[in-house]
Amino acid sequence: MYTTELDKTAGSAAAPAAVEDPALLAAFEARVANDEFIEPKDWMPEAYRRTLTRQISQHAHSEIVGMLPEGNWLTRAPSLKRKAILLAKIQDEGGHGLYLYCAAETLGTSREQMIEALHAGKAKYSTIFNYPTLNWADIGAIGWLVDGAAIMNQVPLQRTSYGPYARAMVRVCKEESFHQRQGYDLLLEMMKGTPEQRAMVQDAMNRWWWPSLMMFGPPDDNSPNSAQSIRWRIKRETNDELRQKFVDATVPQAELLGITVPDPDLQWNEERGHYDFGAIDWNEFYAVVRGEGPVARERMKARRAAWDEGAWVREAAAAWEARQAARRAAAA
Amino acid sequence: MNDLLFQYLLRLGDDSLILGQRLCEWCGHAPTIEVDLSLSNLALDLIGQATLFLGYAGEVESGGRDADALAFHRDAEDFRNCLLVEQPNGDFARTMARQFLFSSYQLALLDRLCSSADGRIAEIAAKAVKEVRYHADLAADWVVRLGDGTAESRGRMIEGLDDCWRFLDDLFAMDDGERALAAAGIAADKAALRPLVQGRVEQVLRQATLSMPGLPWQVTGGRTGRHSEHLSRLLAEMQVLPRAHPGARW
Amino acid sequence: MSKDWPLWEVFVRARGGLEHRHAGSVHAPDAELALRHARDTYTRRMEGVSLWVVRSADIVASDPDQAGELFEPAASKVYRHPTFYDLPDAVKHM
Numbered sequence: 001m002y003t004t005e006l007d008k009t010a011g012s013a014a015a016p017a018a019v020e021d022p023a024l025l026a027a028f029e030a031r032v033a034n035d036e037f038i039e040p041k042d043w044m045p046e047a048y049r050r051t052l053t054r055q056i057s058q059h060a061h062s063e064i065v066g067m068l069p070e071g072n073w074l075t076r077a078p079s080l081k082r083k084a085i086l087l088a089k090i091q092d093e094g095g096h097g098l099y100l101y102c103a104a105e106t107l108g109t110s111r112e113q114m115i116e117a118l119h120a121g122k123a124k125y126s127t128i129f130n131y132p133t134l135n136w137a138d139i140g141a142i143g144w145l146v147d148g149a150a151i152m153n154q155v156p157l158q159r160t161s162y163g164p165y166a167r168a169m170v171r172v173c174k175e176e177s178f179h180q181r182q183g184y185d186l187l188l189e190m191m192k193g194t195p196e197q198r199a200m201v202q203d204a205m206n207r208w209w210w211p212s213l214m215m216f217g218p219p220d221d222n223s224p225n226s227a228q229s230i231r232w233r234i235k236r237e238t239n240d241e242l243r244q245k246f247v248d249a250t251v252p253q254a255e256l257l258g259i260t261v262p263d264p265d266l267q268w269n270e271e272r273g274h275y276d277f278g279a280i281d282w283n284e285f286y287a288v289v290r291g292e293g294p295v296a297r298e299r300m301k302a303r304r305a306a307w308d309e310g311a312w313v314r315e316a317a318a319a320w321e322a323r324q325a326a327r328r329a330a331a332a
Numbered sequence: 333m334n335d336l337l338f339q340y341l342l343r344l345g346d347d348s349l350i351l352g353q354r355l356c357e358w359c360g361h362a363p364t365i366e367v368d369l370s371l372s373n374l375a376l377d378l379i380g381q382a383t384l385f386l387g388y389a390g391e392v393e394s395g396g397r398d399a400d401a402l403a404f405h406r407d408a409e410d411f412r413n414c415l416l417v418e419q420p421n422g423d424f425a426r427t428m429a430r431q432f433l434f435s436s437y438q439l440a441l442l443d444r445l446c447s448s449a450d451g452r453i454a455e456i457a458a459k460a461v462k463e464v465r466y467h468a469d470l471a472a473d474w475v476v477r478l479g480d481g482t483a484e485s486r487g488r489m490i491e492g493l494d495d496c497w498r499f500l501d502d503l504f505a506m507d508d509g510e511r512a513l514a515a516a517g518i519a520a521d522k523a524a525l526r527p528l529v530q531g532r533v534e535q536v537l538r539q540a541t542l543s544m545p546g547l548p549w550q551v552t553g554g555r556t557g558r559h560s561e562h563l564s565r566l567l568a569e570m571q572v573l574p575r576a577h578p579g580a581r582w
Numbered sequence: 583m584s585k586d587w588p589l590w591e592v593f594v595r596a597r598g599g600l601e602h603r604h605a606g607s608v609h610a611p612d613a614e615l616a617l618r619h620a621r622d623t624y625t626r627r628m629e630g631v632s633l634w635v636v637r638s639a640d641i642v643a644s645d646p647d648q649a650g651e652l653f654e655p656a657a658s659k660v661y662r663h664p665t666f667y668d669l670p671d672a673v674k675h676m
C-alpha cells in the first residue's frame with residue numbers, strides 16, 4: 001500500500017527551510033536531474049531527508065495498519081485455499097512494512113521512533129485502512145481496488161531517486177503482483193455463486209470505490225509539494241494523472257465482473273480518450289486524514305496494543321542476548 | 333481398516349488445521365513485524381499440511397467430502413485434534429510454549445511417518461517434517477529466550493508451560509484402532525515416541541534454566557471428539573461463511 | 583538510545599554457484615534469530631539456498647566524499663580492458 005502527501009504541515013511550507021550550502025545543493029539537484037541514485041551516506045538537503053522520511057514511514061505505516069482490515073477476515077476465510085492465500089498476502093504486507101521501515105532508517109530515524117510517532121497520532125497512514133471490512137467480498141475488493149491503486153502508485157517509485165527506497169519498491173512490486181489478481185479472482189468466483197454472493201460483491205464495490213480513488217491523494221491544484229517531489233523523483237506522476245489511469249484501467253474490469261461502478265457521472269469521454277468521473281468528497285477525505293475515519297480508533301488501538309503487549313518480549317530477548325554477549329566476552 | 337485410516341488422517345489433519353487457525357489470530361498483532369512474519373510462516377505450513385491430510389482423508393472415506401468439506405462442515409465433536417492445539421493463544425509466551433510442545437511432538441511423529449507403510453502418508457510426512465523441524469527449532473529458541481530472559485518473561489513462560497502440561501497424555505493418546513494401524517506399519521507408535529519427545533523438551537527447558545514439573549492431572553478426550561470449551565467457538569468463527577451460505581462458491 | 587533490536591544486513595545466495603547478494607535488513611535480538619528472521623522475510627519465494635547475516639553496525643563503508651580519489655583513478659587505466667588492444671583479424675580467439 002502506498003500513501004501520498006497526507007501530512008501537509010510537515011512539508012516545505014511550514015518547516016523553516018534549512019540554509020544549505022548552495023554548491024552542494026546545486027550538485028545534488030544536478031545528480032537527481034541526471035537520474036542518479038542518492039545513497040544513505042551521500043550529502044542531501046535537509047528538506048529532502050525530511051520529506052523522504054515522512055513519505056517512506058507513512059508508506060511503511062500504511063502497510064502495517066493495512067494488515068488489520070484483511071486480518072479481520074483471516075480467521076473466517078471460507079476455504080483452506082483462500083485462507084492460505086489471504087495469510088500469504090497479509091504476510092507480504094507485513095514484509096513491505098519491514099522493507100520500508102528499514103529504508104527509512106537509513107535516513108537516520110529509528111524504527112521505534114517512527115512507530116512511536118504513528119502511535120502518538122503524529123504520523124499518518126493511508127486513509128483507506130480506516131474503513132471497515134464488512135463482508136468476505138471486501139477481501140476481494142481490497143485486493144482488486146486497494147492493491148490495484150497501490151500498484152499504480154508504486155510501480156513508478158521503483159525509479160525513485162533514493163536508492164534504498166527504490167530497491168525496497170522493486171521488491172514490493174515483485175510481491176504485489178499476485179495481490180490484485182487474487183482479489184479479482186476471489187470476486188470472479190463469488191460472482192459465479194449465489195445471488196447473495198453477487199450482492200456482497202456489489203456492496204463491497206459500493207463501499208470501496210470512492211475510498212480507493214481517494215488513495216491517490218488530494219487533487220493536483222491542492223497538492224503544494226508535488227512540484228518539488230516530482231523534481232526530486234520522490235514522486236513520478238501527479239495524483240490526478242495516477243487517479244485517471246486507475247479509473248481507466250478499473251472500469252472495464254468492473255464490467256467484466258458484472259458489477260456497477262457507484263458513480264452516476266462515470267462516462268467514457270471519446271475526445272479525451274479517458275473516463276470522466278464524478279466529484280470526490282474531499283471533506284470525507286480530509287476527515288479521514290485527520291483520523292476521523294470510521295474505524296481509525298480501532299486501528300490505532302490495535303496497533304498500540306500489539307506494540308505495548310510485545311514490549312516484554314522485545315526486552316526479554318534483548319536481555320538474554322546481553323547476558324550471552326557478556327558470557328562470550330568473559331570466555332574470550 | 334479404511335475407517336481406521338480415515339480417523340487417523342483426521343487426527344493428523346485436524347491438529348495442523350486447528351493450530352494453524354490459532355496462529356492466524358496473531359496476524360498483525362505480534363511483538364515485532366519480524367515475529368509476525370515468522371508466525372505467519374508457521375501457520376501457512378500448518379494449513380498446507382491440513383489440506384493434504386484432510387484431502388487424503390476425504391479420498392479414503394470416498395463419500396464425496398474434500399478437505400474443505402471436512403474442515404468447514406464438521407461439528408466440534410467430529411474433530412479429532414488434540415486438546416493442546418485448540419487452547420487459546422494467550423500471550424506470546426503461552427503461544428510459544430504450546431508451539432514448542434506440539435512441534436516437538438509433531439516432529440517425532442512425522443519423522444517416524446516418513447517410513448509409513450502407507451505411501452501417501454509417507455509422502456506428506458516427508459514434506460511436512462522439514463517444515464516442522466523449523467517450527468520446533470524456532471519455538472525452542474523462544475522458549476530459551478523467554479525462559480531465561482527477564483523476570484517477567486520467565487514468569488510468563490513458566491505460566492505458559494503450566495497451561496500445557498495437563499494435555500500431554502492427550503497428545504500421545506492412542507486407541508485400539510490406532511494401535512492396529514501402528515502394528516500394520518501405517519501409523520506411528522506414539523508411546524514409543526514419548527520418551528524421545530520428553531528428552532528433547534527437557535533439554536530445551538534446561539537451556540531455558542527451567543525444569544519440568546511433575547505432571548498434573550491429565551485431561552484427555554481430543555482424539556475421540558471430547559474437546560475443551562474453546563473448540564466450538566473456534567469453529568463457529570472459522571466455519572461461519574460456508575455454513576451460512578450453502579451452495580456458495582468461494 | 584533506541585530500544586529497537588539491532589539491525590542486521592541480510593545476504594542471500596540465490597542458487598549454488600552464485601555469490602551472496604545483499605537482500606535487505608531485519609531487526610533481531612541476536613545472530614540466531616537474525617538468521618530466522620532473514621529466512622522468514624527474504625526467502626519466502628524460494629529466493630535463496632544460503633543466508634548470511636551481519637550486524638549493520640559492523641559494516642565498514644567507504645566515504646562517499648572520497649569517491650573521487652577512490653574510484654576515479656581507475657577510469658584512465660583503459661589498458662586493463664581487453665577491448666583496448668586492436669589485434670589483426672587473423673588472430674582469432676584471444
Ligand SMILES: [Fe+2]
Nearest residue numbers: 001063093096
Ligand atoms: Fe504492500
Ligand SMILES: [Fe+2]
Nearest residue numbers: 001147176179
Ligand atoms: Fe499488497
